[in-house]
Amino acid sequence: MLTCKKLVLLPVFALTLSGCASEPTDPQFVASKSLQPYMQDDYQTYLADTQEWLLENRVFLTNDKQTELSAVAPFELVPQNPNGQGVLLVHGLGDSPFSYVDIAPDLAAQGYLVRVILLPGHGTRAADLSLPEIEDWQNIVAHHYELLNEQVEGVWLGGFSTGANLVTALAYQHPEVKGLLLFSPAFKPRDSLARFSPLASWFVDWESQLPEDNYTRYNSLHMKGAATYYKSSAVVRDYIDDAAYDKPTFVMLSEADETIDSQYAVEQFSEKFTSSHSELLWFGETQYKDERITSYSMNLPNQKIVSASHISLVFSPENPIYKRDGEVRLCFREQPEGTPKDCSEVPSDQVWFSAYGDGEETQVRARISWNPYFDQSMQKMNRFLKDNKN
Template identity: 40%
Template sequence: MIGLRKIHCAISATVSMFLAGCVQVPDTSAFKASADFPEFKQESFEEYVQSTRGWLRENRAFTTDNPEVELDANAPFEIKPLKQGKKRKGILLVHGLGDSPYSFVDLAPALAKQGFLVRVVLLQGHGSKPADLIPVTMESWQELVEYQAKQLQGEVDELWLGGFSTGANLVTSLALQQEEDVKGLLLFSPGFKPKSAMVSLAPYLAKIKDWADIDETENYVRYDSLAVKGAGEYYRTSKRVRKDLEATAFDRPVFMVMSEYDSVINSEGVLELFESRFTHPDSRFIWYGNDPESEDPRVSVLEARIPELRISNFSHMAPLFVPGNPYYGKNGSYRMCNNGQLGKAAKNCPIAEEVWYSAWGYREKGKTHARLTWNPYFDEQMSQINQIFKKHSEQ
């Protein structure tokens, strides 16, 4: 993370808003924007997937010696329903800022088991190289999500939308505009309200500065460097969805999940919006943390501190991944040590045998913390989602 000796900058929906100044930009392909973005208005989703994979093959700044694995993680994908009900059901899933379709690698198969045709899109500026977040706009993200949702709607009887962080903002705004066409929503760590008010400066800073943070890592499923423009466009989605919710309450079923300790999003603000603007009685909200003392019976609380698993609290991204995920899971191949630690703890993280897990920025004396990148409650979470489906989706 960037220190306080630098001037203000925006950080993504997966990190905080901090101070930035002169950043040394590496002379590598990752920090040189592509000449264009892939087309997304093909006649079929299969064509969209193949076209995007081709574009990524030509434009991605690969970080490992296995480009096909990287392509699989970053390209849009589809999973056919594993069972067919009375009506055809479809759900479109949209990832967050700096992330990739890999965000839904565990959720998508679980939804397919419930009879859904699952499609996961790639937002412009993502999946290729961090510099591609410099020319992005909220409007281009909105256009892609709207087009892919309309295309899916034409192939199914029921349309659901889902999103993580920035993606949750985009699908919620679309659902509010086209509520009669959307059966319900699944929202994971929705980015409705940034935790830091300084994020609102990002659209202005983007006019004079390209980079908020440069951090070259080997994580091939998301960016750890962030362009200020990308942070600014995230903020615009949050401002837009709050305006949309102020104008119109969403009265269809929604599943929402949030960590009390989210380092990026104002979790209490999200809970307040759920209680006041998502009005359907069968909606559900899971809060990972201490009891927020909500009087809303639709809110359930799950303990975020689990010492036997060395979990201190839940991160922004934790709800998405199963414990057995081969990359991000409990025994996965990637340990996210970029977690806001300093000194000995930061140095120990990559090699320590005993590591604790938390949200970004959490510290505890005598303990080394990596980011919590998996969800010990994933099955319980899916159970609540399936209860909504059972009541409101044709089986």
């Protein structure tokens, strides 16, 4: 079983003092010579070029290159019964199109032409997050929105985490966008020191360097990547501060999210996302007066679940990588005395799952990586889209 650890943005001043200046020996930590091309004239050429780029530049973790390529490459799902509209999906920092492996088929089944793009700097090697500027991410999202908009009668924009920042900012610029699908939107980081990451990136190469053993995403985080994410959050907050967004918006948020300030996000939803047709699914115990917000309790002791995490909302309990007994288990660093440090050695029915840091220290714990309410969430999303299609 693969294992990996949560990335924690350490205090920037400590990073600046201590640094991560060791000479890289792992090719994961040596950047490609350039970014992959992403401004092709049509989506099919983009897919072909990106596949070729990944094959030439990816540092593969296994001998099964095709499986790895399928996990991280952009993809398109053409519906059997088209409804005339499309959805463009954008993943988050360090992630890949695999983030949508469970959500995208559901959207296609509802009749949407679904396209998932690969943000520059992703899918190849962790050091490639040192290459893109914020403009690269903005440009690829805008370009592929335009390409999709030429093919359909209306486009929805969807984003996970950093991807949510990028698509929300674009939607403010394009009032013709039908609406938004936002999963763990990273409008504001939970760690207030993240605002120093653009400055720290001038002095420190790596926020964290970890063994790369998860072929769906990076475990390590280049400081330049952290800085570029923060810039995306500052841009989208400026748009939200300046004006309300009045198109239908569907949001999924974890109350215990260890990466983003989910309280800020839910407050902005209530105040600035003004459409009466908007809807937010809140995975936690707080109940809100806003009738557009539905709460799902994550206090599920019978399932040994304590809370939802930043990443868990987008994955089905049947996802082969991220389910309870899947290929990846995101073990907490500290485990109870007398138990294996690697919690993947413990049977899954003896492990408690939560957002990183939650739960009892006397229990074997891992970060939850699937959504126990996934089917209900997709039913809600599908109803939302059906009600707002025209």
